[in-house]
Amino acid sequence: xxxxxxxxxxxxxxxxxxxxxxxxxxxxxxxxxxxxxxxxxxxxxxxxxxxxxxxxxxxxxxxxxxxxxxxxxxxxxxxxxxxxxxxxxxxxxxxxxxxxxxxxxxxxxxxxxxxxxxxxxxxxxxxxxxxxxxxxxxxxxxxxxxxxxxxxxxxxxxxxxxxxxxxxxxxxxxxxxxxxxxxxxxxxxxxxxxxxxxxxxxxxxxxxxxxxxxxxxxxxxxxxxxxxxxxxxxxxxxxxxxxxxxxxxxxxxxxxxxxxxxxxxxxxxxxxxxxxxxxxxxxxxxxxxxxxxxxxxxxxxxxxxxxxxxxxxxxxxxxxxxxxxxxxxxxxxxxxxxxxxxxxxxxxxxxxxxxxxxxxxxxxxxxxxxxxxxxxxxxxxxxxxxxxxxxxxxxxxxxxxxxxxxxxxxx
Amino acid sequence: xxxxxxxxxxxxxxxxxxxxxxxxxxxxxxxxxxxxxxxxxxxxxxxxxxxxxxxxxxxxxxxxxxxxxxxxxxxxxxxxxxxxxxxxxxxxxxxxxxxxxxxxxxxxxxxxxxxxxxxxxxxxxxxxxxxxxxxxxxxxxxxxxxxxxxxxxxxxxxxxxxxxxxxxxxxxxxxxxxxxxxxxxxxxxxxxxxxxxxxxxxxxxxxxxxxxxxxxxxxxxxxxxxxxxxxxxxxxxxxxxxxxxxxxxxxxxxxxxxxxxxxxxxxxxxxxxxxxxxxxxxxxxxxxxxxxxxxxxxxxxxxxxxxxxxxxxxxxxxxxxxxxxxxxxxxxxxxxxxxxxxxxxxxxxxxxxxxxxxxxxxxxxxxxxxxxxxxxxxxxxxxxxxxxxxxxxxxxxxxxxxxxxxxxxxx
Numbered sequence: 001x002x003x004x005x006x007x008x009x010x011x012x013x014x015x016x017x018x019x020x021x022x023x024x025x026x027x028x029x030x031x032x033x034x035x036x037x038x039x040x041x042x043x044x045x046x047x048x049x050x051x052x053x054x055x056x057x058x059x060x061x062x063x064x065x066x067x068x069x070x071x072x073x074x075x076x077x078x079x080x081x082x083x084x085x086x087x088x089x090x091x092x093x094x095x096x097x098x099x100x101x102x103x104x105x106x107x108x109x110x111x112x113x114x115x116x117x118x119x120x121x122x123x124x125x126x127x128x129x130x131x132x133x134x135x136x137x138x139x140x141x142x143x144x145x146x147x148x149x150x151x152x153x154x155x156x157x158x159x160x161x162x163x164x165x166x167x168x169x170x171x172x173x174x175x176x177x178x179x180x181x182x183x184x185x186x187x188x189x190x191x192x193x194x195x196x197x198x199x200x201x202x203x204x205x206x207x208x209x210x211x212x213x214x215x216x217x218x219x220x221x222x223x224x225x226x227x228x229x230x231x232x233x234x235x236x237x238x239x240x241x242x243x244x245x246x247x248x249x250x251x252x253x254x255x256x257x258x259x260x261x262x263x264x265x266x267x268x269x270x271x272x273x274x275x276x277x278x279x280x281x282x283x284x285x286x287x288x289x290x291x292x293x294x295x296x297x298x299x300x301x302x303x304x305x306x307x308x309x310x311x312x313x314x315x316x317x318x319x320x321x322x323x324x325x326x327x328x329x330x331x332x333x334x335x336x337x338x339x340x341x342x343x344x345x346x347x348x349x350x351x352x353x354x355x356x357x358x359x360x361x362x363x364x365x366x367x368x369x370x371x372x373x374x375x376x377x378x379x380x381x382x383x384x385x386x387x388x389x390x391x392x393x394x395x396x397x398x399x400x401x402x403x404x405x406x407x408x409x410x411x
Numbered sequence: 412x413x414x415x416x417x418x419x420x421x422x423x424x425x426x427x428x429x430x431x432x433x434x435x436x437x438x439x440x441x442x443x444x445x446x447x448x449x450x451x452x453x454x455x456x457x458x459x460x461x462x463x464x465x466x467x468x469x470x471x472x473x474x475x476x477x478x479x480x481x482x483x484x485x486x487x488x489x490x491x492x493x494x495x496x497x498x499x500x501x502x503x504x505x506x507x508x509x510x511x512x513x514x515x516x517x518x519x520x521x522x523x524x525x526x527x528x529x530x531x532x533x534x535x536x537x538x539x540x541x542x543x544x545x546x547x548x549x550x551x552x553x554x555x556x557x558x559x560x561x562x563x564x565x566x567x568x569x570x571x572x573x574x575x576x577x578x579x580x581x582x583x584x585x586x587x588x589x590x591x592x593x594x595x596x597x598x599x600x601x602x603x604x605x606x607x608x609x610x611x612x613x614x615x616x617x618x619x620x621x622x623x624x625x626x627x628x629x630x631x632x633x634x635x636x637x638x639x640x641x642x643x644x645x646x647x648x649x650x651x652x653x654x655x656x657x658x659x660x661x662x663x664x665x666x667x668x669x670x671x672x673x674x675x676x677x678x679x680x681x682x683x684x685x686x687x688x689x690x691x692x693x694x695x696x697x698x699x700x701x702x703x704x705x706x707x708x709x710x711x712x713x714x715x716x717x718x719x720x721x722x723x724x725x726x727x728x729x730x731x732x733x734x735x736x737x738x739x740x741x742x743x744x745x746x747x748x749x750x751x752x753x754x755x756x757x758x759x760x761x762x763x764x765x766x767x768x769x770x771x772x773x774x775x776x777x778x779x780x781x782x783x784x785x786x787x788x789x790x791x792x793x794x795x796x797x798x799x800x801x802x803x804x805x806x807x808x809x810x811x812x813x814x815x816x817x818x819x820x821x822x
Contacts, residue, residue, distance in 0.1 A: 013586040076588065168482050171481065172715040208818075307719060403575055
């Protein structure tokens with residue numbers, strides 16, 4: 001590389017997004033980049049000229065190892081939506097002026113659907129204006145809802161945490177007996193796509209029956225069918241455990257959490273904030289069936305649990321970071337790195353680049369035939385898809401009993 | 412030993428209670444017990460003559476290792492409160508008839524305060540009736556609120572999980588920026604004692620500033636002081652993270668969670684069910700300060716997370732199980748095994764037995780001088796107390812990406 005590289009992180013954090021950052025940094029240095037800058041809080045921070053020189057943060061190999069094990073976005077993230085080029089040309093002029101000042105050759109953005117929209121617009125603007133800066137997207141989202149890539153970095157680690165935690169919850173749920181039985185509802189992230197919630201099925205194995213039902217947002221939720229099934233299970237089981245997506249909704253599109261009293265909040269991308277699905281279903285079942293119920297929200301923990309990340313995921317995240325730099329260095333722009341599954345047994349994957357115009361804002365959902373007929377469990381195909389992605393561990397570097405992270409003062 | 416041993420588990424589950432069960436089993440076999448029975452669901456199951464022969468479950472050394480890594484109570488638990496001897500002699504006659512039928516020499520009960528009450532009553536009854544059966548209590552509670560013992564098995568693993576998870580949440584909380592700042596409230600178990608919530612301070616270290624405030628139930632909660640402190644912090648920090656005990660209450664004894672709309676539910680021991688403290692505080696702060704807030708309940712996960720247990724804790728749990736059998740074999744009854752801290756640096760502990768009459772129903776709280784003057788953080792003394800208890804790891808035995816547990820069919 002002749003110029004410099006700048007990298008940003010955007011959207012919700014994951015346990016693997018910093019491994020991609022480490023991959024970008026390492027490959028950029030290896031390919032001769034003079035400087036590798038990190039935007040603080042993504043494109044939003046860049047607009048305020050907030051960035052750092054990554055070489056002052058990743059000073060040796062141990063720092064890089066710690067970075068791979070540090071959850072959340074090391075550089076900070078944002079949910080900033082770039083206006084259309086025709087809507088606000090000034091923003092683009094401002095961004096490109098900063099990039100030129102920093103002698104940027106490659107702009108790498110690690111994020112999900114909304115972030116790929118940013119790559120698309122910036123690369124379009126570069127074409128229009130004849131800029132030689134290259135823009136490459138690096139996939140990241142625990143939601144696994146990006147099109148064209150087999151899966152997204154971040155998903156495997158979240159899935160491993162969800163499978164493990166749901167198994168531990170199932171074990172716990174059988175401990176205390178209640179005459180009426182006990183029903184535990186575990187709420188898992190996922191607004192429209194049920195990839196994360198489906199991973200609850202990973203709890204199932206020789207030593208665990210797994211959750212009893214799994215409800216994804218891909219299929220309308222039916223309160224009565226749900227209640228009847230729980231009631232039937234309680235006739236023969238002391239404990240029923242149900243995994244539900246935060247985004248499940250009834251036929252008419254109303255979110256289950258909206259049935260409870262909840263505050264309406266819409267973020268910059270117009271997404272409703274969902275929460276309280278498990279609580280509402282727990283009180284619904286308690287009211288209808290008069291049994292003991294519990295609601296558990298895996299909440300932030302499921303995206304931040306670096307201590308239980310998947311080795312396959314952390315390595316692939318690192319790999320896509322490197323592949324993004326390589327693609328830019330070789331002249332690509334307006335592309336996203338994708339993961340291609342080459343084989344299931346043994347699991348093997350590789351990277352390719354795809355046109356970001358085909359990816360942006362297109363949500364990949366769980367296929368209908370990866371759910372059973374009743375729509376309340378995932379099939380073996382689903383489990384076979386996700387199982388390879390949770391393999392192997394990345395041992396936390398424990399210092400005085402607690403995992404060590406790469407430190408950046410945060411104020 | 413000449414006769415047989417029976418062991419039960421009682422009260423809330425932990426990540427270490429099965430390690431004590433493994434310790435009881437191993438020592439009983441080593442000391443010549445012919446049979447080691449396990450009561451299913453504690454004394455409540457025993458009354459229905461529900462028990463198993465543990466040798467059909469722990470068939471080899473690998474099973475014992477898996478048992479140490481299996482969360483929740485393997486035998487099932489109960490919250491059954493034995494009536495006073497004068498109130499219902501029939502229950503005692505029934506229990507002793509079953510124990511005699513099984514040729515029981517030692518009765519080991521692994522549990523917390525309520526379980527030690529059971530040991531006390533049964534050993535009293537044995538004295539009254541001249542029975543030679545010995546009753547020994549084995550401490551277990553994530554709450555760490557048992558008197559006379561330096562700490563309780565189960566606490567160290569929960570503390571390690573809490574310190575780790577709070578650190579990951581803090582990292583996550585700095586990721587996305589909000590103009591108004593973001594306040595995260597993490598709710599941790601602990602009705603009257605703040606040992607678990609104080610462990611949030613373990614997140615603090617060279618690489619993490621730790622939570623901003625920690626509120627324990629030992630000190631009355633003051634809404635206004637809390638709000639003012641959060642507001643002041645938000646002037647200079649983008650993210651404020653607060654750890655609160657589920658049992659915090661205002662000066663008048665009203666629980667903070669009762670300020671929100673919550674269902675009143677009282678268990679067999681007359682304990683109110685608490686939940687919703689973080690949610691209520693999050694909506695209170697959002698309303699008062701107009702900032703973004705998040706509520707996270709560590710819920711069941713903090714007591715079930717075997718995948719992140721403390722080696723010191725798991726080994727000590729095993730050790731107290733063994734010590735309980737040894738004490739019974741040597742003629743003790745009406746005693747509880749306690750852990751004695753012999754040295755802090757290097758940390759060393761040993762076991763002793765203490766009269767259970769001095770322990771039962773006496774809750775050990777966090778001393779006032781282990782909290783700062785404002786009552787919103789723990790001191791170095793607290794951290795020095797808990798730090799040795801979270802040291803070392805017990806690697807989960809991973810099978811296909813998920814921790815393996817010892818299997819018992821649960822219906």
